[in-house]
Amino acid sequence: MGTWDTGHFDNDSAADFSWKVDEAPEAEREAVLREVLTFAAETSDYLDSDDGAFAVAAAALVASQCPGGEAVTTAYGPKKPLPVLTPELRPLAVRALDGVLGENSELHELWDESGDKAWAAGIARLKEVLSAATG
Template identity: 40%
Template sequence: MGSWDTGPFHNDAAVGTAERFDSLFPAELPPWLHRLFDVAVAMPEGPLDTDMAQEVVAAAAVTASQCPGGGDVDLSSGPRDPVPPLPTGLRPKAAAALDRVLAHADAEVDRWYDRARGEQWLGNVQQIRLILAAPASGPEPAPPRRQREVFAGLLLLRDRFGIEDPWDLPERHPKGSTAHALAEQLELRTAELDSLDRELRAKAARAGETLAQVAEGNHADVQASGVLRFTGVELESLGARFVLADRYLRDLADRYAHAIANGTDQAVAPRSAAARARTTPSAAAGAEPPPAIAAPTASSHRTPRP
């Protein structure tokens, strides 16, 4: 793993953590952080995987930055966007997960080529742990409301159909209708395209920041194991997935528009009900009985002689 400084976000694994902070909706952050800290605490005894340890340190640093006295936490190279208020219930979990890292911190310090730098990193982690131990002040922050930012999927539907919320689109049509089924697919595919767009933007912004530093003569982030090692491949892969998802959503939007234009907005009756409608009880009563079939005679079972 590449590390270029002693701050909580000055390594490859922590850069990925910063991108997660930027790419998730505000309402998605607390569940993700709860899961990260819980998994770290539940790991078997012994040192954590190095990448997981660095992810825990980075996430704990953001959590600590919202604690009393957390203003001095070094978040350079961390999340680009302001992190919304996190639940105070995350703090003890972050502290417990950080204890797992500190329990084997001496081995981590030994990995640094310069032990003094390793000890500086350890001091930063210990400072984060002390901040997390401070008593919480003030009321629990209100859960953040999900803010639907405008990404590619919603932009497409806004331009085509003038809607602001694809999540309400299926409610416009009767359940069981073709339009309702297509609207549900539009809802799912719009969310998928928006997610890819959000992730692609965050990845590109992170690469842009690094390249801007290089343009100023700071080459520390562009080393053999630096943050740009896989960024190009990841951007190309995300871009290819984005293009496919965009094409699928456009095709689905065309089918939905065609369904609306042709009036296929009525619920489709099940096949069994349609079959029952063809033969009503009154019609069955008026129908003549089928002709009787004569019983075969005994001679009919004999083979004629030549």
């Protein structure tokens, strides 16, 4: 995994996901996010690091539209604007992040082995924003 920092888009997989979002027609961008969030939320198998990174990036995009969410301003995020996302993506994003933080997640395993706590703190912040916006 090509990773250069702990941010939600600071790895090759998330940057590739941003490109995929940008390449989708505007009306299909929400579906791109929903697909990766659903996969991470519902998989009972081992969640590989790419799928985990996609889910984190998608959750960050959903959270950016929530009260208290941070705008995605990194050069590695999508360049094209997202439509207003449906609120039903918020609890799905929380479940996806739970999958990323689960015991069957390669991404979590890699960050845990690194000893760097900033990544997990960033995920916790995303979950707080998404959970608060869910109600």
